[in-house]
Amino acid sequence: MLLGLGIVLGVAGIGFLCWLLFLCAVYAAPLFVAAMVCTMLYDHAMMSGAHAVLAGIAAGITVLALGQAILASTRDCVLRVIVSALFALPAALAGFGMTLGLSRLGDMGAIPTYIFATFGALCVGGAAWTRLCAIQPT
Incomplete structure (x- = not known):
């Protein structure tokens, strides 16, 4: 009973941390x-x-x-891509670090850990990129 509760709460805690990372990735x-x-x-x-x-x-x-302000005011695609990339790259690095830390909690080898962390960086960076591209100029 307690083991099951511990597993459920552990998964919920990791899920909450991942949700928080995706939510705050734009502010990296x-x-x-x-x-x-x-x-x-x-x-x-x-x-x-x-x-x-x-x-x-x-x-x-x-x-x-x-x-x-730049994303909300300009319609120039090149400038929007540059600003979005400058905001999404630190988010991807934060996603890499957090995924690497969470994957090291398990008992995986070094190569699967870094592959998993790279996938996490792509997911978090992509989520930040998507949120930044959703800002429409007025």
Whole structure:
């Protein structure tokens, strides 16, 4: 009884994490920019900890707003593909990392683990790409 409950809850937990990853995949690029700006400003002693965090948050919000504004306002296919790719590639990397981590919980070999992680990266990157392409210009 308890073993069955544990298996069901484990599958539900992994399913929830995958759903959350697919939902938040579009925000991987702004989060990456925010983390990099915060780290660079703090490591090079340009700002204190709180100021570096606030500058990182501002940079992430700027990247998100700029990307959304470009996708919502332009009809140029090349520019839309470039912006969508810049947002979908970090999402694919996040999908690769999460799928790799989840697949290492099992007892698979190295090659099947990386094949599974590559498939996860393609799925998450494709989902982010689809969500970004759904933004129609006004």
